[in-house]
Amino acid sequence: MEIQTTVRKTKGERTRDAILTRAAELATQEGLEPLSIGRLAEATEMSKSGLFAHFGSKQGLQLATVDHAAQLFVAEVIAPARAAPRGLARVWALCDHMVAYSERQVFPGGCFFAATSFEFNNKPGPVRDRIEEMIRSWLTYLEHAVEQAQEAGELRRDRPAREIAFELDALAQASNAQYQLFRDPAVFDHARRAIRERLESLRGLKAA
Amino acid sequence: MEIQTTVRKTKGERTRDAILTRAAELATQEGLEPLSIGRLAEATEMSKSGLFAHFGSKQGLQLATVDHAAQLFVAEVIAPARAAPRGLARVWALCDHMVAYSERQVFPGGCFFAATSFEFNNKPGPVRDRIEEMIRSWLTYLEHAVEQAQEAGELRRDRPAREIAFELDALAQASNAQYQLFRDPAVFDHARRAIRERLESLRGLKAA
C-alpha cells in the first residue's frame, strides 16, 4: 500500500529519490567526495552496481545529490519565506528560516551547501559550479529581499543591499558552523538576536 | 649553505617541518582526510614509506598538521594583534589580522581551521578534538579581548562579550568562505567595514 501523489512515479524514480535523500544526508556528515558508492549502497541496502546504474558515474551521483539538496533547501527556506509579505518581514523570514534550517538539522551534518562548498572550493568542475551557483542564487535572493525592504522605506539605503545580505548570511552561517562544532544550541539564539539587532539598527529614516 | 637559527635542527626535524608545511597547504585545498600519504610524498618528492615513518600513522600526520597550522595561525593572527594595546584597539587588530590572514592566502585554500572543521565535524576522534580546541581558543581569546574593551569603557556592556565575539568572527569567517567560493576580493572590504561599523555601534556610553 502506498500513498499516491499527483503523479505515479516509476520504481526507478522512487529508488533514485531514496538514494539521493540518503546521499545528501551522508554527504553532510562524511563529505560528498569521500562518500563512496559502496558506502551508499550499503546504507540504502542495494548492490553497488545496482545503485551505480542510476547515475552512470560518481560525478553524476554528486550532481544529482546537489540538485536534490537544493530542492530541499528551497522547500525549507525559500518557499516558506515567500509567504511573508515583501519587505523587512520577508528579510527576517528568510534569515529566521535559514537559522531554523540549521537548527532543525534538516541535514544531519548541518547546512549541505556550507559543508560541500568548503569541500569543493578548490576542485574545479561541474559539481563545484553547481554548488557555487546555488549559494550565489541564495545570496542574490536575500539581497533582493533587502532591496525591496529598502525601496519600501523599511531599511536605510546608505549601505548596499549586497553588503547587508552578506552580514545577515554571515551570522546565520556562523551559527550553523559553530553548532556543528560545539553542539551548543545557544548559537542559534545568538545568531537570531544579532540579525534582529542588525535589522533594527538599519531601520528608520524613511526618507533616504 | 644554510641559515642557522637559534637552534640547529636535525635533518629529520627539517624534513618534518617541510612535510607539514606542504601538508597544511594541501589540506586546505584537497581536505585533510583525502590528502593521501602517496599524494603528499609525491608533492614533497619523498618516498611514501620515508614520509610515513615520520608520523607512524595517517592520524599522526593529521594531528601534526593541525598543530603546525595552529602555530602558523597564532603567528599570523594572534601574535601581531598582541602588539596592539589592550581594549578596542586589540579587538580591531584581531579582526583585521583575521581577515588579512584569509586575504593574504596564508593557506592557499583559505583558513585552515574553517576548512578542516567542516570536514571533521562529524568524525569523532583526536583530530576533530584538536581542531575544535583550536577554534574554541581563538573564540575565547577574541571574547576576552572584547571583555577588556568593555572593562575599559570602550565598548558597551549591554551585550555579552561572547556574543559580540560571535558576531565579529562570523563576519571574518564569511569573507573567508565567500572569497574561496566567488574569488571576489571585495568581500574582505565588506567584512572589515561591517566589523568596524559593528564596533562603532557598540561604542560610547562610558558608564554601563
Next chain:
DNA sequence: CAGAGAATAGAACGATCGTACTTTTCTGTC
C-alpha cells in the same frame, strides 16, 4: 674517518575505490 643510529627508500599486503560487463530479477503493459 669510522661506525652507530637516524633517515629514507623499496617492495609487498589486504582492502576499498570507481567503473565495465554480464546475468538475473522485477514491473508494467497488452
Next chain:
DNA sequence: GACAGAAAAGTACGATCGTTCTATTCTCTG
C-alpha cells in the same frame, strides 16, 4: 498471464589507499 524492457545484482578489473617489513643511504658524533 506472457513478454519486453527497466531495474537490480553479480563479478571482475586496475588503481590507489594505509600500513608493514626489510634494505639502503645518509648524518652526526667520537
